[in-house]
Amino acid sequence: RPEVGDSSMDDTQEQEAMIMLMSTYEPAEIKFDEFRAPVSGYYDLTFSGYTIWMSLDFKTVSQGRRTEPVTIYSETPPRRLRRLGAFDFEPDPTRHHMRVWLKRGESIQPDATRLVRSRPPDFENPFEEEDGMPGVAFQWMEVEGPFYDQWPEKGHQLLFGDLPIEDPAKETREGEGDRRKHLLDTLVYGPRPFVEVQSRNPAKDAAKLLKHFMEAAYRRPVPKDEYQRFLALIEDTLGKGFNFVDSMIAGYTAVLSSPAFIYLEPTAPELDGYALAERLSYFLWNSPPDTELLALAENGRIKNPYIKSQQVERLLSDPRSERFVEAFLDYWLDLRKMGDSGPDAELYPEYQLDDSLTESMPRETRLYFAELINQNLSVGHVVDSGFVFVNERLATLYDIPGVTGADIRKVVLPPESPRGGLMTQGSVLKVTANGTTSSPVIRGAWIMQRILGKEIPPPPPSVKAIESDIRGAKTIREQLALHRSQESCNKCHEKIDPAGFALESFDVMGGWRDRYRTTAKGQGEITSGVGHDGQDFRFKIGLPVDASGQLPDGTPFQDIRELKALLLQDEEQLARNL
Structure with missing residues (x-):
C-alpha cells in the first residue's frame, strides 16, 4: 500500500514504490486509505511515481517504455468514486500536483487506466509482450490542507455574520x-x-441575521409579514431553551422550505427586474443572483437590452457558467444518459471497462461547446468544424495521430477526418446506441430533433420497433426497406432514416467501421484476441456498411461528410433550433 506522506518524509520513501500492473477493479484495488479528509475543503495533493517494465517472472523491474495515464478519484464508502483529475507518469520519476475539493470522509484512489482491468485470477494481459509488461510505480502521496478562500467561510458568514x-x-x-x-x-x-x-443579545442578533439571510434566499425584497413569521419561530425556539445556533438553524430551515426560496417568481405579463435577474443567474450559473445583478434589478437597469447583454457576457465568462454547460448538454444532447448502457462484451471487447474513454467523452463535448460560446463561433460548428478536443484515448478512437497523454486539449483535425461538430463525437454516438447495435432510426430522429429542431411524431402503437440483426443475415438498411414498404411508416422514415444512415459508419462507442460485426455462425472473417478486460473474445466481420442516403427533397449524399455539407446550407435553421 503506498505511503501517505507528510512533512516528515525521508529519503527511504523516494526509493520505495508500490507497483501497479492492473487498472483498479475490485478486489484488486490500490488506495491511499491512511488519509481521509477530516473536514470538507480544498486540499493540495502531490503524487510521485514513474512507469516501469516488469519481467514475465515478476522478478525484474526496469524503466518504463512509455508514459501511462493515471486518473485520481475520491472514494466514499461503499466505493462511490468521484473523478478528481488525471495526469501522466513518465519513465523517470515525476511529481504531479492538483488542488481538489474533498468532502469530509473521502479517501484517495489512483487508477492506471490504460492497463488491463479484470478480476483475478482468470484473465490474460493484452499488453503482455515476450519480455514483460507495462506498469506504474506509486512512490507517495502528500496532502496539504484544507484551504479556504476566507475564514470563516462564506456559508458561515451568511448564517452568523461576524458574531x-x-x-x-x-x-x-x-x-x-x-x-x-x-x-x-x-x-x-x-x-x-x-x-x-457567541451572542450577547440573541433577540437583536437573530432579527438582523434573519433579515440578511432572507434577502439572499428570496432574491428580492422580503415581505414584512413573512419576515415576522420566521422571526417568531426563532424567538419561540429560543424561548423553549434551545441555544442560539440551534434556534437560528430552525428558522433558516423553515425559510429554505418556503415557496419563495424553492420556486422562481411566477411569470407575470412582464418580468420585473428581480425576476429577470434570478432567471439569468439560475440559467447561466445555477445559483442565486450576485450583488451586481441584484443592484441592477433594484434600479431596473437590468431590463435595458444593452445592460442585459453585458450581464450575459459577464455571467458566461465566469467559471460558474460551467454549470450551465453541463446542465444544458445533459438535456439537449442527453449526456446524462452516458451510463445507461455499456458496450457488448462479445462484439466490442476493446471498449470493456474502459473508464478512461467513457469519462473523456462527455468532457470532450463540454469543452467543445464551451469553446463555441467563449469564442462566439458560428452556429455551423454544431454540425462541423476543423478541430476537436481530445486526449490520447479519444485520439486513438478517432484515428487522429500524434496525440499523447491524458490531458484533453484542442487539436486540429486531419483534412480527410470525418470528425468535427457534435454529431460525430463519441458521447453523442454512444447515447444514441444501445451498446450492442446502432439504429439509423434512433440516430436519425435524434439529429432531426436535437440538431435541426424538427418534431418527429411517435410511431403508431401497433408498429413494432426495428431491431438490428446482430446475427448478420441482413443489414439494418435491408430491414428498414421492408418496414418502409408500408405507406404509414414510410412518411416518417423518409425524414428520419437518411441522417441515421450517415452515422452507420460509427459503432456503438463512436469508432469508425466499414463493416458490421456479427456473432453468426458460418462463413466470415474471424477476429479474436484478448480484450481490455483480460478476457478472450471472438467475433466475425459481417456485411458492409452503406452510409449513403437521400434527403426528403431528393438530394443524395454518400457519407457523413456530404450530409454535414448539406445541413450547413441552412444555418438559419440550426440557429433557430439552438
Missing part, C-alpha cells in the same frame, strides 16, 4: 501525534458539530 465563534476544530489543528490522529478520526467518523456562536 464571535468558538472553533471546535481548534484543538484538532493544534494537537500533535496520536492525540491529533484521534481527533481527526473523530471529525471524520463522528457526528459533525456546528460551531458555537
Whole structure:
C-alpha cells in the first residue's frame, strides 16, 4: 500500500514504490486509505511515481517504455468514486500536483487506466509482450490542507455574520501525534458539530441575521409579514431553551422550505427586474443572483437590452457558467444518459471497462461547446468544424495521430477526418446506441430533433420497433426497406432514416467501421484476441456498411461528410433550433 506522506518524509520513501500492473477493479484495488479528509475543503495533493517494465517472472523491474495515464478519484464508502483529475507518469520519476475539493470522509484512489482491468485470477494481459509488461510505480502521496478562500467561510458568514465563534476544530489543528490522529478520526467518523456562536443579545442578533439571510434566499425584497413569521419561530425556539445556533438553524430551515426560496417568481405579463435577474443567474450559473445583478434589478437597469447583454457576457465568462454547460448538454444532447448502457462484451471487447474513454467523452463535448460560446463561433460548428478536443484515448478512437497523454486539449483535425461538430463525437454516438447495435432510426430522429429542431411524431402503437440483426443475415438498411414498404411508416422514415444512415459508419462507442460485426455462425472473417478486460473474445466481420442516403427533397449524399455539407446550407435553421 503506498505511503501517505507528510512533512516528515525521508529519503527511504523516494526509493520505495508500490507497483501497479492492473487498472483498479475490485478486489484488486490500490488506495491511499491512511488519509481521509477530516473536514470538507480544498486540499493540495502531490503524487510521485514513474512507469516501469516488469519481467514475465515478476522478478525484474526496469524503466518504463512509455508514459501511462493515471486518473485520481475520491472514494466514499461503499466505493462511490468521484473523478478528481488525471495526469501522466513518465519513465523517470515525476511529481504531479492538483488542488481538489474533498468532502469530509473521502479517501484517495489512483487508477492506471490504460492497463488491463479484470478480476483475478482468470484473465490474460493484452499488453503482455515476450519480455514483460507495462506498469506504474506509486512512490507517495502528500496532502496539504484544507484551504479556504476566507475564514470563516462564506456559508458561515451568511448564517452568523461576524458574531464571535468558538472553533471546535481548534484543538484538532493544534494537537500533535496520536492525540491529533484521534481527533481527526473523530471529525471524520463522528457526528459533525456546528460551531458555537457567541451572542450577547440573541433577540437583536437573530432579527438582523434573519433579515440578511432572507434577502439572499428570496432574491428580492422580503415581505414584512413573512419576515415576522420566521422571526417568531426563532424567538419561540429560543424561548423553549434551545441555544442560539440551534434556534437560528430552525428558522433558516423553515425559510429554505418556503415557496419563495424553492420556486422562481411566477411569470407575470412582464418580468420585473428581480425576476429577470434570478432567471439569468439560475440559467447561466445555477445559483442565486450576485450583488451586481441584484443592484441592477433594484434600479431596473437590468431590463435595458444593452445592460442585459453585458450581464450575459459577464455571467458566461465566469467559471460558474460551467454549470450551465453541463446542465444544458445533459438535456439537449442527453449526456446524462452516458451510463445507461455499456458496450457488448462479445462484439466490442476493446471498449470493456474502459473508464478512461467513457469519462473523456462527455468532457470532450463540454469543452467543445464551451469553446463555441467563449469564442462566439458560428452556429455551423454544431454540425462541423476543423478541430476537436481530445486526449490520447479519444485520439486513438478517432484515428487522429500524434496525440499523447491524458490531458484533453484542442487539436486540429486531419483534412480527410470525418470528425468535427457534435454529431460525430463519441458521447453523442454512444447515447444514441444501445451498446450492442446502432439504429439509423434512433440516430436519425435524434439529429432531426436535437440538431435541426424538427418534431418527429411517435410511431403508431401497433408498429413494432426495428431491431438490428446482430446475427448478420441482413443489414439494418435491408430491414428498414421492408418496414418502409408500408405507406404509414414510410412518411416518417423518409425524414428520419437518411441522417441515421450517415452515422452507420460509427459503432456503438463512436469508432469508425466499414463493416458490421456479427456473432453468426458460418462463413466470415474471424477476429479474436484478448480484450481490455483480460478476457478472450471472438467475433466475425459481417456485411458492409452503406452510409449513403437521400434527403426528403431528393438530394443524395454518400457519407457523413456530404450530409454535414448539406445541413450547413441552412444555418438559419440550426440557429433557430439552438
